[in-house]
Amino acid sequence: MTVKSSLRDRRRLQTSREIQRAALTLALRHGHDSVTTEAIAAEAGISQRTFFNYYLNKDAAIIGNAPSFDDDTVARFRESSGPLLADLLQALRRLLSNSDLDRSTSQLIDRLLVRSPDLLPIFYGSLKRLRDQIADLAVMRLGEDARADAELLAEAISHALADTFRIWANDDGMSADSIVDIAAAKLQVLRGLLTPGVQPIPAASTVRPDTQAMTSTAAAPIRP
Amino acid sequence: MTVKSSLRDRRRLQTSREIQRAALTLALRHGHDSVTTEAIAAEAGISQRTFFNYYLNKDAAIIGNAPSFDDDTVARFRESSGPLLADLLQALRRLLSNSDLDRSTSQLIDRLLVRSPDLLPIFYGSLKRLRDQIADLAVMRLGEDARADAELLAEAISHALADTFRIWANDDGMSADSIVDIAAAKLQVLRGLLTPGVQPIPAASTVRPDTQAMTSTAAAPIRP
Structure with a gap:
């Protein structure tokens, strides 16, 4: 079923990965405590609203799906x-x-x-x-x-x-x-x-x- | 070595257990978030200073040694x-x-x-x-x-x-x-x-x- 994923699914996966990479990069750069969902969204080039379409909070983004x-x-x-x-x-x-x-x-x-x-x-x-x-x-x-x-x-x-x-x-x-x-x-x-x-x-x-x-x-x- | 523990060791173990029981009882009664080290010390009948001789913080007391x-x-x-x-x-x-x-x-x-x-x-x-x-x-x-x-x-x-x-x-x-x-x-x-x-x-x-x-x-x- 997931083997042949739709273009939409693949885009979604790609975006969730990019958000995760942004979260990890910021946590490495500034320390986990200083990272905010706002900063992660900015780093990933998306709105904070979009961030919350993908992850509940910053820790979820760091862990990834x-x-x-x-x-x-x-x-x-x-x-x-x-x-x-x-x-x-x-x-x-x-x-x-x-x-x-x-x-x-x-x-x-x-x-x-x-x-x-x-x-x-x-x-x-x-x-x-x-x-x-x-x-x-x-x-x-x-x-x-x-x-x-x-x-x-x-x-x-x-x-x-x-x-x-x-x-x-x-x-x-x-x-x-x-x-x-x-x-x-x-x-x-x-x-x-x-x-x-x-x-x-x-x-x-x-x-x-x-x-x-x-x-x-x-x-x-x-x-x- | 610990098999025959000294009276002092046994007293220490007993006190650490009593503090743990106090911490668990309070967490069950009021919820984990509401528990403070002060309240645990009071429940166990010891000073807060004594509490910190046994445990670093409330979570350590809840877990026990x-x-x-x-x-x-x-x-x-x-x-x-x-x-x-x-x-x-x-x-x-x-x-x-x-x-x-x-x-x-x-x-x-x-x-x-x-x-x-x-x-x-x-x-x-x-x-x-x-x-x-x-x-x-x-x-x-x-x-x-x-x-x-x-x-x-x-x-x-x-x-x-x-x-x-x-x-x-x-x-x-x-x-x-x-x-x-x-x-x-x-x-x-x-x-x-x-x-x-x-x-x-x-x-x-x-x-x-x-x-x-x-x-x-x-x-x-x-x-x-």
Whole structure:
């Protein structure tokens, strides 16, 4: 459904991105506290009224719009009889390929968080929205009784994905198509670490060696 | 080291708990925004000056002091050659048995979060502190290069633990001693869900059936 988006949809996405970039640029330049919606609108070359057509407030603009699973992806997931983890990863692949990721925006967010780690909580909300969407998908297959299990799984998946996003944002040589595969490899390392009675050897080799060093920073929030 | 705490330590812990209970009671009665450190001090029967000897601000008092691994537990963990997961769970058992958990405080927090879910982020900080401590332990064994893997593992463990805390807080029949074991069972369910190519059946039976229903609420933050 969203795969072939209309010109209007694409323009809307582009404008929301431009507002986000303006918000991030100003927060980096003057500090988060000094930024106003008025200044963001001016920087983006739009009216404040238009700003509020896109975002509720300045923090929403800084976070940007989180991608969400489109109806077609949800329907495919629901109808599939494949393995749960593989189907969830496939849904995430479709989500990312539909969202036309912008590396430079992710880099701005990274730089802002390095300068102002106290802004991390506002980005956690964005990660939580993705986590909740993944949990909702998993519940479709596991049943409502298993919501806590689905949430734990979704927590692990969204964390692995957020980590991989950070690697991708800072590695021009890494393609966006490989994000889900690298996150999936991280989840298999986790599975190994969760094996009881086994002395695990960290499977660093499952993650690209040149990006491994970057994963040693604190968990990054997801950014669309 | 902390296992046999001095009378002074125990008094200090008791006072910090009383201040926390006062803060939670006032937030439940009048709403979080209306609570002041002055009112909390008055409710707890202490001076405002004493309040600030225990907590930086009202939110810190509402969250309470997060438990941390004592030196002896860290030393035992470092020296053990046992399986990583088992050793982490053992360290958590010692942490919880040292922290003299207070169910009624946990219930107050639960009630406050049901009424004001917008306060969740202030509790996330507390959960993150525990997560970071677990990750630091795991890094001692896996090495600094594997910090991202250690953090993913710590994320899963702290989430499972927080979930189990919520079950324990609302189930008078559940002993605090079983918290880590139930969290460990949840982690094995997660491990099953992470198995590639397998159609997982949610292992609801690994979690006490009478508490299963409670796990269907959103992830709860940890509370000491």
